[in-house]
Amino acid sequence: MTDDLHGGCLCGAVRYRISGAIAATGVAYCHCGMCRKASGAPVMAWATFPAGAVWLTGGAPASYASSPKALRQFCPNCGTQLFFTYTEGEPEFDVAICTLDDPSLLPPRYHIWTASILPWFETADSLPRHTDDGPDWSPYRAGR
Template structure:
């Protein structure tokens, strides 16, 4: 599910304590319906986009960190709680940014859905994007 879109933008948390910049190629952009994202965000799905870790930098503030799995951590604002980033332990992997925290979320529209096996039954989006039970290699 690779895209050829690039981004050069800024974003941040709800209270403004943390600001970041993203630049470079977007390798994926999707909705995640997994239970971890649901619980982390308090929402039925999270829109996110991925890029090389070198394309992400904090401009202001230091994020809180929560280890939600054995391979990655989630970064958030310790003041307002805004979920900002999913960072893989492997520096060669991509870094995923919560799309809604961009100043202009329209810059990274989702292209598919993942973890639809965990989708909350009363929630669905009005689109025809590909849907996968788990990751893009599965089918829903």
């Protein structure tokens, strides 16, 4: 990936840029109950980046501590969920893929938290499935 990625919320009040030449460290469908509740959808698609790669270019998101270890950021106007971050470990941002201007650029590579998958929801793909946080753990993520 050589170009910057751009994205934002539904109403356009919050915009962001992901610095060019930064590869996502993980791109996944998340089936956890918190993501479902926060998004109102049966699954969320996230791409993880080093925190220094994600820059706000317009507006400011509101924040909600969805657990003692996690912070979710969303547009205070329209409610679009934009980012997920852990409050411990090295800083990184999970970016909601479908808030990118071109979400087709980051197709998910696997599913996480499939132990929580809804029994009536199934995707027709052959991607790897993990009952927990998945395979792309870096050393500082291993303790989560």
